[in-house]
Amino acid sequence: MTIRHLGFLTPGNYAEADPLAGLEAALKLFEFGEKLGFDGAWVRQRHLERGVSSASTFLAAATQRTQRIELGAAVIQMGYENPFRLAEDLATVDVLSRGRLQVGLSAGAPLHGALLGNRFYDTAPNTIDFTHKRVGRLRANLEDVLLGDEDTFVESAGGRVRPRVQPHAPGLVDRLWYGGGSLRSVEWAGRNGFNLLLGNVLSGETTDDFLQAQSGLIERYRASEEALRKGRVALGRVIVPLDSADAATRKRYREFAAGRIERTLAPQGERRTLFATDLVGSADEILERLRKDPVLPHVSELRAELPYNFSSEEYAQILTDLSARIAPELGWHAR
Secondary structure, three states, X not given: OOOOEEEEEEXXXXXXXXXXXXXXXXXXXXXXXXXXXXXXXXXXXXXOOOOOOOHHHHHHHHHOOOOOOEEEEEEEEHHHOOHHHHHHHHHHHHHHHOOOEEEEEEOOOOOOHHHHHHHOOOOOHHHOOOOHXXXXXXXXXXXXXXXXXXXXXXXXXXXXXXXXXXXXXXXXXXXXXXXXXXXXXXXXXXXXXXXXXXXXXXXXXXXXXXXXXXXXHHHHHXXXXXXXXXXXXXXXXXXXXXXXXOHHHHHHHHHHHHOOOHHHOOOEOOOOEEEOOOEEEOHHHHHHHHHOOOXXXXXXXXXXXXXXXXXXXXXXXXXXXXXXXXXXXXXXXXX
């Protein structure tokens, strides 16, 4: 087991009456993570919640606050997006970051589509393709291709040019990730040249054991890849070390974990959703559990998923303990 790449994922929470304070705190956490030597900082994209609703906008700001750390979105639900317009936004962010952008994606109909109705839909939802093809359309827009034939030009005050998605961001297509939670999705990701994001939720298709199911996802992904390309696989775990927290905070952390245990005991719902157990405890306790995790030997990238609704000080304490007390024991070295 050797973790060479360490990242974190923040939910970017904010209070209803003061979104600026929460977004600013999330940006400062990116800066703090870079100073600690983390390799990647990721933000969740969420809709109709008190969180980051536009990852590309947030990460554009992060490009101006950081210098080295990879900047990631996990994940952008393509059902809400136009593949052409999103490609323009992501390419712009990648250029501003000087090639540091990492884009996590997922397919499927928008979760809140029925609620949004004609605020969102321009046509009948059953006529829209929300499958993996929509993700593929985004990738196609980011590729280095000219549009139309050799006689196709765009005329504007800026001049006469051959049309292409602008700006072009070289290498961004190789930094597209798919959030895989089923055998079908990881097979598609591997076959189509996407890197793979694994998290704390998946479909229990062949087993009730979360770790066994996740190991199967990696196996299917690797078997689906083209021979000449080996994609990156990043593993997400909720990791909350207690070591430098005060007594009251430790108590709250343990209460947080206890409140989420029941969902890990059996598959949930018709889709047999499985949840990973949170890693909350001392650094030694967490290391003991990580060393027994059968998935970790198959990855070299670990992403700590920070819980919702913790304070900025608590996030900073978690990242500090993780980078100083846990990750080095797994083979990671701060930059």
